[in-house]
Amino acid sequence: MSTEHIFEGNYVMVVKGAVDVLLRRVSYIRIGDSVREIGREDTKKIERQNMEFSEGGLRVLAFAYKEFKA
Numbered sequence: 032m033s034t035e036h037i038f039e040g041n042y043v044m045v046v047k048g049a050v051d052v053l054l055r056r057v058s059y060i061r062i063g064d065s066v067r068e069i070g071r072e073d074t075k076k077i078e079r080q081n082m083e084f085s086e087g088g089l090r091v092l093a094f095a096y097k098e099f100k101a
Contacts, residue, residue, distance in 0.1 A: 042099040050081040053093040 033046045046053065054077060060069040084091045 050093040
């Protein structure tokens with residue numbers, strides 16, 4: 032599911048979906064206030080955590096966003 036918003040004068044598209052699906056489509060990761068390219072170790076860590084949550088009976092959703100200049 033995707034939604035579009037205006038935030039601080041810019042358009043922002045926010046997407047929610049399955050972790051494995053969104054991981055295949057993202058190029059960057061935000062950690063705190065920092066944004067950098069997502070690496071293989073980041074992906075592995077996220078996949079492990081997703082598996083752990085899933086095995087515990089939890090439904091896991093991922094969120095991603097993209098900013099567009101207005």
